[in-house]
Amino acid sequence: MRAADRKFDPSPEALSAIEVEWPLIEAELSLLDAEITLIHAADHGGPSPLDWRRLRRAEARVTRLAADLAARPAAFREVA
Structure with a gap:
């Protein structure tokens, strides 16, 4: 994979955020x-x-x- 192609890949932080929010996405x-x-x-x-x-x-x-996700501390939502 070329370096230019990798700049469009999601960052590990973005992937982590998606993983945390996935139950809500699935419910929606x-x-x-x-x-x-x-x-x-x-x-x-x-x-x-x-x-x-x-x-x-x-x-x-x-x-x-959505309420459960909103109730989580911000630090946990970003890292978990």
Whole structure:
């Protein structure tokens, strides 16, 4: 790999931050998937009670993980 190519690679600090935030990122992706399911269901008779439950659970998970991440000391968020 050339040195010029390496300047675009993420730094170890950036990779560490992504690793710390990954549970929240994953939860946000699940929420997005639940929202897309609701939109798609609108064209096919409407969302089912299970679709709505999935959305509520995904929202709650995002909220919980965001609060947990925000409650961590800044030094831990950057290093962990």
